[in-house]
Structures are given as structure tokens and as C-alpha cells.
Amino acid sequence: MSDVVGPDGVTAEWLTKVFAAEGVLGSGSVISCAAEPLAAMSFTGVFQRLELNYDVDVLGLPRTLIAKFSTPDPEVRAAIHSMGFYGREAAFYRELAATTPVPVPVCYYAAVDENDGRCVILLQDLTAARRGRSTDACSPAEVERAIEAIAPLHTRWWENPDVESRPWLDPEGIMPLEATQPEFEAQWPVFLEKLSIPITDQVRQFGEWAAAELRNVMQRLFYEPPLTVIHHDFQADNLLFGGASDSVPLVVIDWQMLVRGRGPVDLAYLLSGSMDPEDRRRHELDLVTRYAAQLEAAGVRDYGADQCLADYRAALLLPPVRLALAVSYIPHMTAHRGAFWDLLFQRQIRALIDNGAFGS
Numbered sequence: 001m002s003d004v005v006g007p008d009g010v011t012a013e014w015l016t017k018v019f020a021a022e023g024v025l026g027s028g029s030v031i032s033c034a035a036e037p038l039a040a041m042s043f044t045g046v047f048q049r050l051e052l053n054y055d056v057d058v059l060g061l062p063r064t065l066i067a068k069f070s071t072p073d074p075e076v077r078a079a080i081h082s083m084g085f086y087g088r089e090a091a092f093y094r095e096l097a098a099t100t101p102v103p104v105p106v107c108y109y110a111a112v113d114e115n116d117g118r119c120v121i122l123l124q125d126l127t128a129a130r131r132g133r134s135t136d137a138c139s140p141a142e143v144e145r146a147i148e149a150i151a152p153l154h155t156r157w158w159e160n161p162d163v164e165s166r167p168w169l170d171p172e173g174i175m176p177l178e179a180t181q182p183e184f185e186a187q188w189p190v191f192l193e194k195l196s197i198p199i200t201d202q203v204r205q206f207g208e209w210a211a212a213e214l215r216n217v218m219q220r221l222f223y224e225p226p227l228t229v230i231h232h233d234f235q236a237d238n239l240l241f242g243g244a245s246d247s248v249p250l251v252v253i254d255w256q257m258l259v260r261g262r263g264p265v266d267l268a269y270l271l272s273g274s275m276d277p278e279d280r281r282r283h284e285l286d287l288v289t290r291y292a293a294q295l296e297a298a299g300v301r302d303y304g305a306d307q308c309l310a311d312y313r314a315a316l317l318l319p320p321v322r323l324a325l326a327v328s329y330i331p332h333m334t335a336h337r338g339a340f341w342d343l344l345f346q347r348q349i350r351a352l353i354d355n356g357a358f359g360s
Contacts, residue, residue: 004113004120007048007069010035015052018109018122028056038066038127043330044080044256045070045119049127062108066127070112070119081117084173085256090121091168092255096229101152103251126251132236135340137276140283146239146270147291149250150231154263155298157229163260169229171222171259181215184321187328194327196335197342206349209358210321217317222261226303232257234266236274264308267291268315272351273323273344281354288312313355320348 003021005014012030019025031053038047048067070086071077080086093107106124113119132138138146157163167173175183188207192199231238233254240251267288271280292308327333327341352358 004111004118006072006118006120007035007037007046007067010048010050010067010120022109024108025054025061026058028054028058031055035067043326044085046072049125062124064125065108066105066123066125068119068121068123070117074116077117083175084168086112086117086119087114088168088173088258089255090119091166092258093121095166100156100229103149104255105251105253126240129240129242129251132239132241132274134236134274135343136236137279138236138239138274140275140279140287142239142241143270143275143283143287144290145250146234147267147287148294149252150234150266151263151291151294152298154228154230154266155295155300158263158295158300159226159228163227163229169258169260171261174257174259177215177218177223180218181211184214184325185211187325190328191324194333194335194339195342195345196337196339197346202349202353205358206320206352210317213317214321217314220262221265221311221315221318222259226262227260228263230259230261230263230266231255232259232261232265232269234269236270262311262315263295264288264291264312265315265318267312269319272316272319272348275347277347277350277354280351285309313357316348316352316355316357320345320352323348
């Protein structure tokens with residue numbers, strides 16, 4: 001029996017085997033498993049909620065779980081697997097999560113078939129928490145809470161030589177540095193056709209400016225020290241907000257884009273896309289400054305608020321470029337009113353302009 005299965009392969013027998021191997025189940029067996037598909041917005045996989053019963057009554061055994069699988073489409077899965085998405089998330093839970101002070105779901109099992117990209121991850125059921133939505137925008141207080149949660153990830157691995165020894169953290173795995181600029185230039189016209197907002201001179205100016213600046217920005221933020229481990233997709237959709245009475249009020253999910261890079265990259269994704277522009281303008285400087293102070297308080301040296309702000313402003317280029325590439329690649333994403341990328345792209349461009357990147 002393979003240790004990597006799809007949704008149809010999660011049986012009581014399979015769970016008993018992997019739980020025993022992972023030390024989740026010391027004795028006894030899973031005697032039943034009921035699966036319910038979950039409608040989660042994801043281009044890379046599918047989800048189930050599992051309800052489990054055991055033939056033993058042991059405190060702490062999970063009674064419900066979230067199972068995360070790679071996409072069943074073999075061509076799409078192969079493309080995603082080639083960029084290391086599935087392996088990166090599984091490796092994070094296996095190798096880094098336990099020693100990183102960032103709030104994440106408990107992971108009971110994570111495995112990837114390196115040949116075909118099939119992946120299964122069993123996670124703590126946090127469906128009772130409220131998942132953020134970038135299109136709705138986070139409040140300044142929620143953004144502050146998110147930054148307080150992600151900064152310990154950065155400080156834990158700041159300039160840590162162990163980061164260099166893990167090849168799955170290499171940003172080249174997602175897209176080689178030398179390929180990014182020509183790929184953006186090739187896909188930019190495709191993205192423009194999928195926008196339902198007016199294609200203004202400002203939008204066109206962004207495309208030209210981004211193509212000229214992209215390689216240098218990526219070189220600085222992903223290849224030159226100080227480097228740490230970054231989430232690299234730090235947006236509202238990857239945040240679970242608990243209630244005031246919850247022991248963990250915020251949990252960070254979806255670690256498929258995890259790479260080496262400079263910490264403010266995560267701030268740029270969060271603030272530019274997941275905040276209302278007016279809120280961002282009012283609170284942006286304070287949020288970045290507080291983040292820099294959090295790094296310093298945790299022992300990071302020679303990286304003051306000015307350098308942090310400069311890196312944050314450079315990193316604001318990345319979210320609209322990533323959005324343009326992602327939307328251009330997916331055939332079923334076509335121009336229509338209310339498309340989420342119309343809203344996010346306008347927010348992200350506004351953040352660049354407000355920070356003096358280009359335009360006025």
C-alpha cells in the first residue's frame with residue numbers, strides 16, 4: 001500500500017498505518033473514516049474533511065482532520081510539482097514547523113511522490129476559524145496581528161546557515177532568476193487581455209517599468225543577504241482568524257511558496273493586496289516600523305527601520321508581477337466583471353505609486 005494516496009485512498013486501514021508510523025497512534029486502529037469534500041479556493045489541489053473513529057479511547061487523538069491533496073489533473077500537477085510546490089509544503093511541516101515559532105496547523109502526516117507529484121497532507125481541522133479574504137480587505141488590527149505572527153519565522157531563520165543547506169528553499173525552484181523577466185514580458189499581454197478595468201497609460205507604464213526593474217529587484221530580495229525563510233504568499237486568504245477566546249488567535253496556512261528571501265517580501269504581499277488602500281496609506285509606515293522593531297527585539301542586528309522600509313518598497317513590485325503571471329497561465333481565468341484580480345491589481349499598483357516607485 002502506497003504512503004501517498006488520493007482522496008479515494010484515505011481509508012481506515014491507510015490512516016492506521018500512517019498514524020502508527022508517525023507516532024500519532026501508539027496502539028489500536030482507526031475503525032472508520034468518513035470523508036466530506038471541501039470547497040476551498042485552490043489552483044493546486046483539493047481538500048477533504050475527515051471524521052475518524054478509533055477502537056481505543058486515547059486523549060488527544062484527532063477526531064476530525066483536513067486532508068490536502070495535489071490536483072488530480074496530471075498535466076497541471078506535473079507543472080506545479082516541477083516548481084516544487086508540493087514538496088516544499090511537505091518539507092516545511094516535516095523539517096521546520098516544529099522548531100519555528102509561527103502559528104500553523106498541527107500536521108499529522110505529509111508525503112509527496114517525487115515521481116508524479118501526488119501529495120497528501122493531514123492537518124488539524126481549523127474549519128471553525130474564519131479564513132481571511134483579500135478581496136474583503138483586512139483591518140489594520142488584523143494586519144498587525146498577522147505581522148506579529150510572521151516575524152518570528154523571519155527572526156528564527158535570519159542569516160541562519162541551515163537555510164542554505166536545504167535545496168527546497170532555493171527560489172530558483174519556482175522560477176530561475178534569468179527566466180523571470182522574459183517570462184513576465186511574454187505573459188504581460190495575455191494578462192492585459194484578462195483585465196476588465198481600463199488599460200490606462202499608468203497600467204502600460206507599470207508593465208514597462210516592471211520588466212526593466214524585475215531582475216534587479218529579485219536579485220536583491222532573494223539572493224543577497226540578509227536572507228531568511230519567508231512564506232512568500234503572505235496574504236489574507238492564507239490566514240485563519242480565531243475568536244478572542246481561542247488559544248491561537250491567528251494561524252498561517254499554505255506553505256507551498258516558502259523560499260529563502262528578505263523578510264519584508266511577506267509584508268509587501270500582505271499590505272499591498274490585503275488592505276484597503278486608504279487604511280494602508282494611514283498605517284503602512286507604522287506597520288513596517290513596528291516589524292523592524294520586532295526583528296531588533298528578537299536579536300536581529302544591522303538591519304534598521306530605514307533598510308527594512310527600502311526592502312519593503314522594492315518588494316512591492318513582486319505581488320502584481322506574480323498576479324499577472326498566475327492569471328495569464330490559467331486558461332479558465334478570462335476577463336469578467338468582478339474578477340478578483342482586477343481589484344487586487346489596482347490595489348497593488350496603487351501601493352507602488354504611493355511609495356514613489358513610478359507614476360504619480
